[in-house]
Amino acid sequence: MRVYDAKAVHAALPWDYLIGALRVAHLAPMPISDVVLQSDPAGGQGQFVTLPGWAAGGPVVVKMVGVFPQNATLDPPQPAVQGLVALFDGATGAPLLVADGAAMTARKTAGDSALGASLLAREDVEDLLIVGAGALAPHFAAAHLAARPSLRRVMIWNRTQARAQAVAADLRAQGMNAIVAKDLDVAVTQADVISCVTMSDRALVKGALLRPGAHLDLVGAYLPTLREADDEALSRGVIFVDSRQNMQGSGDLSQAVASGAITWDAVQADLFGLIRDGQRGRASADQITVFKNNGGAHLDLYTAAALAQSDRA
Template sequence: MAESHRLFLDARAVARSLPWPALIDALQRALRAADVTAPPRMHCELDPVGGSAPVLLVMPAWSAGLGVGTKLVTVHPHNPRLGLPSIHGLYVLMDAATGRPLAVLDGGELTARRTAAASALASRHLSRAGSRCLLMVGTGRLARYLPLAHAQTRTIDRVLVWGRSPAKAEETANALRTDGLKADVALSLQDAVAQADIVSCATLSNEPLVRGDWLRPGTHLDLVGAFTPAMRETDEHVFARANGVWCDTLDGATTEAGDVIQAIAAGAFDASRIAGDLARLCREGARRADTDITVFKSVGMAVEDLAAARLCIDRHGHDAATP
C-alpha cells in the first residue's frame, strides 16, 4: 500500500475505519492485554486568547504490538464566538520497532468514537442483559454516537433524548432515527430516567441533572461528561445508592471526575467503594443482581486512543488495498 494512503486520515476516513463492533472488541483486547504504557496526560495552560486561557493536552501511550501514539488536543473556550469548535485534535501513530511515522489521524472523530465504544464496553459487563430503553442526556456530538455504540452490546429498541434545548434534542433524535434507532424527545428528564434501563450522560453541566432519587432498581448509568472537578451530571445520591461504581481510570476518577469528587466531598461516597477500572472489568467481569444500580464514570484514557488508532490504520490499509 502506498505511504500516501495512510499519511493523513480525515474524520470521514476515521469513521469508516472504526465500525462499532470492531472498535469495541479492539478496546477490550487492549485493556485485557495490560501491556500498554500510558503516562498521565500533560495539561498545559497557554497564553490567554480572547479573554480566556486555552489548554493544550498531550496524551501518549505505547506498546510493542500497537505502536507509539500521542494525541494532541487544544481547548480554546473563546472559539464559538469565532464560529469554530472549542476543541481540536490530532493523533500521531508511529511504529514501535522503528519509530517510523505511520499515520496522522483526525483527533476529534477518533476521540468521539473511542469514548462511545468504551461506554458500550462497560455496559456489556454492567448493564442488565435485558436492557432495551436508553436515555441520552445531552445533545452534543457524543449524543449521536453513544446510543449507536450501546446498541451493539444491548438490544436497544427505544432511545429517549433529553436536552436543555428541545430543538437540539429533536435534531439529535432525527439523526439517530436516520441511523436506524427508534428515538423520541423526552420533555421531562425525571420521567425519562424512570423509564430507562441505561442512562447515558454527555454534557458540560456544572449542576446535577440526574438525581439519585429518580433511579429505579436495575438502572445502569454511563457518565461521560463532568471531566473536571467543578463539573457534574449527577447528585451525590446517585453514588450513595449505587451498588457498583466503575471508572475507566482510578486516577482520573479521583482527580478529574466532578461527579465522583463532589460525592466524596459531600460524604455520600468513599473512593474505597470504587469497584475497579475498565481494564479490570474487561479481565474479570462483574457480578450484578438485576436490581443493582451500576455506574461507569469515564474521563478518557490514552490506551483507548492507541487501540483505536491502530485498528483504524489496519482497517484503512486493508480497505485501501482491496479493489
C-alpha cells in the same frame, strides 16, 4: 504513513469492531501515559491537551486536541473537541498514521462507554437516555445500541430543546427509534441505560429517580468542577471506572468523595479488572451500576491501533 480524515475514521472503526478491539486491548498491561493540559493564556474558555501513550512492545500514540466549548455558538458551529491523533512504531519511532482528532475522540470515547455497558448493563435493556445533545450524542446512541442490541428506544434530553430535536431527527434518519425527552426527571425514571455527555457544572441526574437495574454512564465531568449526577446516584450505585489511573480528576467521583457520600474504596473495578482479572461486574438484575468514563491516552492508543489494524483485516 497513512492519513485518515473524519469520514475515513468512522468508516474504518464500526462499533462492533471497535468495542471488540478495546476489549482485547484491556487484556494487556496498562500502557504508560501522561496528560499535558494548557488553558488559554488570554483567559478564554479554551484548553489544549496533549496525551502521549506507549504500550510495552507496542506502538506510541500522541493525541493533540483542543477543547473549546464555545465552538457550538459559532456560525457555522464547530466541534468542541478537535485536533489530531498520531501513531508511531514503538520500535523505530517511524510515523504510522495521522487521523482526525475529533472523529478519533468521538470513536474512542463512545467506544469506551459502550464497552462498559457491554460488561455492566443488563442484557434485556430497552430504553436509552442520552443526556446532552452535542456532537458526541449521536455516536453514543449508536455505540450503546451496538453494545446492547436489545435497546428499542433512544430518548434525547438537552437544556436547549431545539438541539435535542435535531439529534433525535438525525438518529431517526439512521433508522433508530429516537424521541425528545422534555422532562429529564421523568426520562430518568423510564431509562434502563442513561449516558450523560455534557459539560455541566451541576448534577443533572438524581439518584433517587434511578430505576432498579439501571446502568448510569457518566462521561462529561472530566474536571473536578464539573458534575453530571448527584451524590445519591453515586451512593445507590455500584461504581466502576474505565481506569483507576484517571479517576481522581472526575468531578462526579471527587465531589462525592469530598462530601462523604462515598469513599474511593466504593470503586469496585476498572476495565482491566473486569476484563483481564475477572473481577465481578453486575451482581443482580436489580443492581444499579455506575460507569465513569474518564478517558486517557491508553484509550487513544487502543483506538489508533485498531484503526491501523483495520487496514489489514
